[in-house]
Every structure is written in structure tokens, then in C-alpha cells.
Amino acid sequence: xxxxxxxxxxxxxxxxxxxLAIVVFPxxxxxxxxxxxxxxxxxxxxxxxxxxxxxQNYYQIFVEGLSSAGAPPVxxxxxxxxxxxxxxxxxxxxxxIISAFAIVYFKFPGRVxxxxxxxxxxxxxxxxxxxxxxxxxxxxxxxxSYSGLTLPLIASATATFLFRQFFMTIPEELSEAARIxxxxxxxxxxxxxxxLSRTNMAGLFVILFIYGWNQYLWPLIxxxxxxxxxxxxxxxxxxxxxxxxxxxxVIMATVLLAMIPPVLVVVFMQRxxxxxxxxxxx
Amino acid sequence: xxxxxxxxxxxxYAGGVEAVKGVSIDIADGEFIVLVGPSGCGKSTxxxxxxxxxxxxxxxxxxxxxxxxxxxxxxxDIAMVFQNYAxxxxxxxxxxxxxxxxxxxxxxxxxxxxxxxAARILEIGDFLDRKPRQLSGGQxxxxxxGRAIVRKPAAFLFDEPLSxxxxxxxxxxxxxxxxxxxTLGTTSVYVTHDQLEAMTLAHRLVVLNHGRxxxxxxxxxxxxxxxxxxxxxxxxxxxxxxxxxKAKDGRLHLESGEGLDAPDGFGAEHALLGVRPEDxxxxxxxxxxxxxxxxxxxxxxxxxxxxxxxxHGRVAGVVDxxxxxxxxxxxxxxxAELNLKASRDRLHVFDAANGGRLNG
Numbered sequence: 001x002x003x004x005x006x007x008x009x010x011x012x013x014x015x016x017x018x019x020l021a022i023v024v025f026p027x028x029x030x031x032x033x034x035x036x037x038x039x040x041x042x043x044x045x046x047x048x049x050x051x052x053x054x055x056q057n058y059y060q061i062f063v064e065g066l067s068s069a070g071a072p073p074v075x076x077x078x079x080x081x082x083x084x085x086x087x088x089x090x091x092x093x094x095x096x097i098i099s100a101f102a103i104v105y106f107k108f109p110g111r112v113x114x115x116x117x118x119x120x121x122x123x124x125x126x127x128x129x130x131x132x133x134x135x136x137x138x139x140x141x142x143x144x145s146y147s148g149l150t151l152p153l154i155a156s157a158t159a160t161f162l163f164r165q166f167f168m169t170i171p172e173e174l175s176e177a178a179r180i181x182x183x184x185x186x187x188x189x190x191x192x193x194x195x196l197s198r199t200n201m202a203g204l205f206v207i208l209f210i211y212g213w214n215q216y217l218w219p220l221i222x223x224x225x226x227x228x229x230x231x232x233x234x235x236x237x238x239x240x241x242x243x244x245x246x247x248x249x250v251i252m253a254t255v256l257l258a259m260i261p262p263v264l265v266v267v268f269m270q271r272x273x274x275x276x277x278x279x280x281x282x
Numbered sequence: 283x284x285x286x287x288x289x290x291x292x293x294x295y296a297g298g299v300e301a302v303k304g305v306s307i308d309i310a311d312g313e314f315i316v317l318v319g320p321s322g323c324g325k326s327t328x329x330x331x332x333x334x335x336x337x338x339x340x341x342x343x344x345x346x347x348x349x350x351x352x353x354x355x356x357x358x359d360i361a362m363v364f365q366n367y368a369x370x371x372x373x374x375x376x377x378x379x380x381x382x383x384x385x386x387x388x389x390x391x392x393x394x395x396x397x398x399x400a401a402r403i404l405e406i407g408d409f410l411d412r413k414p415r416q417l418s419g420g421q422x423x424x425x426x427x428g429r430a431i432v433r434k435p436a437a438f439l440f441d442e443p444l445s446x447x448x449x450x451x452x453x454x455x456x457x458x459x460x461x462x463x464x465t466l467g468t469t470s471v472y473v474t475h476d477q478l479e480a481m482t483l484a485h486r487l488v489v490l491n492h493g494r495x496x497x498x499x500x501x502x503x504x505x506x507x508x509x510x511x512x513x514x515x516x517x518x519x520x521x522x523x524x525x526x527x528k529a530k531d532g533r534l535h536l537e538s539g540e541g542l543d544a545p546d547g548f549g550a551e552h553a554l555l556g557v558r559p560e561d562x563x564x565x566x567x568x569x570x571x572x573x574x575x576x577x578x579x580x581x582x583x584x585x586x587x588x589x590x591x592x593x594h595g596r597v598a599g600v601v602d603x604x605x606x607x608x609x610x611x612x613x614x615x616x617x618a619e620l621n622l623k624a625s626r627d628r629l630h631v632f633d634a635a636n637g638g639r640l641n642g
Contacts, residue, residue: 173368176335177429181382182356191381195372 034253041248057253077231087150088212089205096156100163122157144225166200202272210262231258284346284436285311291341293327301327303493312467318480319490329473333362333439361430362439367422369414375425376410379432400428420451440472477517489513511637514556520605525555537599545641556630559607565623574623581618
């Protein structure tokens with residue numbers, strides 16, 4: 001907007017700053033808490049300026065872990081979370097782009113039925129179908145494995161639907177031109193559709209990575225072996241530690257660490273995402 | 283280079299709609315054929331059947347000596363230019379041109395040679411590294427043609443390639459397409475709904491209506507001797523005037539009583555007399571003339587188009603406006619009564635019932 005109204009500028013900035021403060025304050029408290037020794041956080045007064053235990057605390061959680069809380073070292077949990085989030089995000093994109101390709105570009109009996117079946121699964125998130133899903137996963141012997149952590153979450157109606165909508169906006173002549181140019185279905189998929197979907201994939205990756213990273217209920221149910229714990233469930237285990245006070249300084253340090261990968265994904269992929277929005281290739 | 287022949291080709295869609303109703307055309311080697319007709323006449327469907335993008339319900343299509351009914355588009359040895367160009371948006375112009383050749387497994391240096399040559403012919407050499415979105419409409423059009431040329435196909439298929447361009451560019455590209463086709467001598471089938479494009483480009487025109495061929499002929503044949511009232515109304519702008527006449531005692535009579543000899547063997551009671559706007563002359567004195575048919579018209583409106591003007595008016599017994607072409611300098615005002623004359627040998631007679639042409 002090319003308006004020059006000082007008061008409007010002032011008020012809109014004020015609103016933005018208040019909103020930002022509300023969002024940032026808890027994060028700041030978490031950071032502050034992660035820089036004190038255990039006793040300070042339990043004294044009843046929460047400090048608002050950083051303490052002097054930053055390096056000790058982070059050294060402790062990275063290298064030693066928190067054995068009394070029944071959680072493995074944070075490093076291992078980060079790796080587990082990373083594997084799970086990546087596998088879910090990449091797997092979801094791969095499967096849904098292929099199913100959208102089939103639904104949009106091929107005429108086969110039951111095509112509409114297939115689409116609606118996928119679409120209806122939108123109404124069945126993991127929480128709703130958790131018992132049968134666990135039963136199947138256990139039956140396949142996938143408990144306590146990366147496959148068990150990721151496979152049941154990998155089908156995505158949302159992503160399939162998004163890719164379907166995107167493919168339907170690609171002019172039909174493009175696939176016809178490719179046919180005349182001698183590109184079979186798979187070649188067309190690889191040479192034309194995949195490059196055109198790049199920005200959609202980047203956008204979806206951001207959303208799906210965070211979705212995978214934040215998974216809590218499913219990893220909690222499907223893993224009993226500590227070496228497969230993810231960071232989100234690790235934090236929960238630290239908080240509900242039996243027979244002692246929760247070690248807030250360690251928990252908060254872990255929370256901050258757990259936030260870093262999603263933030264990095266957003267920061268880096270967002271650039272690609274916005275670039276895709278600006279340079280439309282259609 | 284190849285001939286293309288269509289033999290009683292039909293297209294019936296799943297819903298039972300018959301888009302093409304038994305079309306037969308023989309296209310000679312190197313010929314430029316234009317399929318023309320109003321929207322929904324089946325011209326695009328026919329072209330897409332030749333390309334292999336639509337299945338053929340019945341009949342046979344041959345390219346060269348080969349029946350191609352069940353041959354994949356890529357193996358038919360044709361190239362197609364689409365209305366929206368259908369360039370691959372993420373590829374450079376060079377890769378757009380090279381893609382089909384790469385898929386055919388041509389050696390790299392051969393691809394390079396052919397792309398450069400096509401770029402030279404179409405003067406797009408400077409854009410080879412650009413993406414389609416960085417090009418103007420006319421440049422994209424050239425790239426689309428380049429993609430057709432590099433394949434050195436037996437036939438070019440054009441699906442309304444100029445309809446996305448502005449008027450000036452359209453004329454320019456029309457000339458370029460004609461020149462290119464003459465240079466390369468490749469058999470071409472061109473679909474358009476623009477009769478001017480059809481007239482100027484075609485060696486032979488195929489006028490289609492409701493999935494049937496109304497007439498095949500050179501542009502002048504079609505213009506001079508339209509086979510039906512449909513062709514008469516579609517080819518030529520403004521359209522031919524059609525005046526209802528009654529047959530009596532071997533003569534055709536206008537409402538005004540004026541008459542002319544009926545064509546041989548004409549038995550029906552009603553006929554339509556066709557006369558093109560440029561064949562009508564304004565006759566100041568209104569004198570009787572044995573060689574001419576005369577009409578009285580009341581002027582409704584005058585449309586000046588620059589080099590000439592079109593006078594619209596009413597003639598007793600004619601439902602539609604009658605249009606007369608007059609020199610631009612002539613001045614007529616609405617409400618004026620005009621005497622018009624049409625030379626008898628410039629008249630067309632059509633059967634009022636089925637629209638067919640009656641005089642030779």
C-alpha cells in the first residue's frame with residue numbers, strides 16, 4: 001500500500017509486535033530455563049534473563065543423556081525423529097504423486113472409486129484408526145523398527161488431492177505434445193510432470209516434514225525399545241518422570257533442540273517455495 | 283513426405299454423440315489442406331484422429347501406404363502445432379525442440395544440427411537458451427513450429443495455431459506458415475474456423491458442418507461455386523445474400539415479380555437465390571436491364587471499413603438484411619431507397635429444402 005498515515009503505521013506495527021511477543025515469549029522462557037542449574041527453576045520464581053549454565057546443560061543432554069528420566073541421549077532421539085520425519089515426508093510425496101498421476105492421466109475401471117476411496121481416508125486420521133493400524137503393524141512384525149514408525153503414516157489423501165488438482169491445471173495439450181514427441185507415460189512423468197511439480201513438492205515437504213517430526217501418539221505406541229524413541233516422545237517421558245521433580249533445565253534445552261530441524265526446513269524450503277510462487281511456469 | 287487418405291472415417295463418443303460422420307478425403311503429397319467450419323463441426327476431432335490422439339470409431343486413415351488406425355502418435359511420423367503451443371514450460375527452447383529427437387534416440391550431433399537449422403529457418407536462434415515464458419506470443423508460435431520442423435515429419439498438423447495471436451501478428455504468421463510449407467513441401471492439414479485464414483493458406487479447402495463434408499475444393503472454387511447455402515454463408519465476408527424465390531412455369535420469381543429461368547430439372551416450388559455483396563451494384567437510374575436482376579432496398583445502416591463500405595438494408599420478402607458492397611466514397615443515409623442490380627451470370631441458385639446448389 002502506498003499510503004502515508006503515521007497513525008495507521010504505528011497501530012499496525014503495534015499489533016504485529018504484540019502478536020510476535022505472544023509467540024516468542026514462551027520460546028524465550030524455554031531458552032532462559034535451559035541456561036540455569038536445576039535448583040533455580042524450582043525456586044518458585046522463574047527468571048527472565050539467561051543464566052550461566054548454558055554449556056554444561058547442553059553438554060549433558062547431548063553426551064550423557066538423562067538416564068534417570070528413562071530417555072536415551074538427545075542425539076539419538078534427534079536422529080530417530082529425523083529418519084521418521086524424512087521418511088514420512090518423502091514417502092508421502094512419492095506415493096501421492098504417483099497415485100495422482102494414475103488418477104489424472106489413466107482411464108481404468110474404478111478410477112473414480114479409487115479417487116474417492118483415497119479422499120475418504122481424509123476422515124480417518126491415525127488417532128481414529130489406531131487400534132486396527134497397530135494390529136496390522138504388530139502382525140507384520142514392524143514394532144520397534146523405522147518401518148513401523150513410518151509406513152502406517154505414509155499414505156496421504158491430502159497430498160494426493162493436491163497433486164491431482166495441480167495435474168488437472170496442466171493443459172492436456174502438454175501430454176499430447178509429449179505423446180507425439182514419443183514420450184511414454186513414465187517418460188512424460190519423469191521429464192515433464194516431476195519438474196513442473198517441483199515447487200509443489202517443496203511446499204508439501206515443509207508441511208509433511210513438520211507433520212512427521214511432531215508425531216507423538218504413534219511412535220509412543222509402536223516403540224518400546226529406547227533406541228527407537230523420537231524426540232517428541234522423549235520430552236514427554238522427561239516431564240512425567242516418576243519419583244522426582246522434572247529437570248526443567250534439561251527438558252527446555254531438549255525442547256529448543258527439537259525445534260531446530262523444523263525451523264531449518266521452513267527457513268530453507270520456504271525460499272524455494274516462494275520462488276516457485278513468483279516464477280509460475282505455466 | 284506422404285499422402286494422407288481418410289476413408290469413411292467416423293468418430294462416435296462414449297455418450298453416443300457422433301462428432302465425425304463418415305468423412306473421406308484424399309490428400310496429395312505436399313498439399314496444404316485446410317479443414318474449416320464453425321465450432322463443433324468436428325474439424326479438430328478429425329485432425330486429432332489423424333494425429334492419433336483420438337481413437338477412430340470406424341473407417342480407415344492411411345499416412346503414406348500404411349494404415350495408422352492403431353499406430354501410436356509418435357510412430358505416425360507426423361508433427362502437430364497446438365493452439366496454445368503446448369511448449370514444455372520448464373525446458374529451454376533448445377530442449378523443447380530437441381525433446382522429440384532425443385526420445386527417438388537420434389545421435390547428439392544430429393539433434394544439434396537439426397535444432398540449429400530449424401532455429402535458423404524460423405529466426406529463433408537468439409532465444410535457444412530461454413524458457414518459453416520469457417518469449418512473446420509470436421516467438422512461442424515459432425518455437426512450436428520449430429518443434430514440428432525438426433522432426434522432418436511426413437505431415438504437419440496445425441490445430442488453430444494462430445488464434446491466440448493478435449490480428450497483426452496473425453497475418454504475418456499466416457504468410458510465414460504458407461512460405462514455410464512451400465519451402466519444405468510437407469503435406470499439411472490445418473484446422474481453423476477463420477475463413478480468411480482458410481482461403482489464403484489452402485491449396486484445397488474442406489468445409490465441414492455437423493461432422494460431414496459440405497464441399498472440397500480450391501479456395502476460389504469454393505468461393506465461386508459454393509455447393510450449398512451453408513458454404514455460401516460460411517465462406518466470404520460479409521456472407522452471401524440469400525433471397526427466397528418461387529418457381530412457376532419453369533421460372534423463378536422474386537417477391538417483386540422479377541424473374542429468371544429456373545435451372546434444368548428443377549421441380550420444387552421454392553428456391554434460394556444467392557448473390558454476393560460485391561456482385562450487387564447500386565443503379566442510380568433504375569432502368570430495366572435484361573441481363574440483370576434488379577432489387578429495391580431500403581437502407582438501414584452503412585458500415586465503412588476503409589477501402590469500401592457495406593450497406594445493410596431491407597428487401598421485400600427477405601427476412602435477413604441484404605448487404606451491398608459499395609466504394610468507400612459513396613454516401614448513403616439510412617432510410618434511402620436504392621435500386622440494386624445483379625448480373626445474372628453471378629447468381630447462385632440453391633434448393634430451399636436441402637440447401638444444395640442447383641445451377642452449374
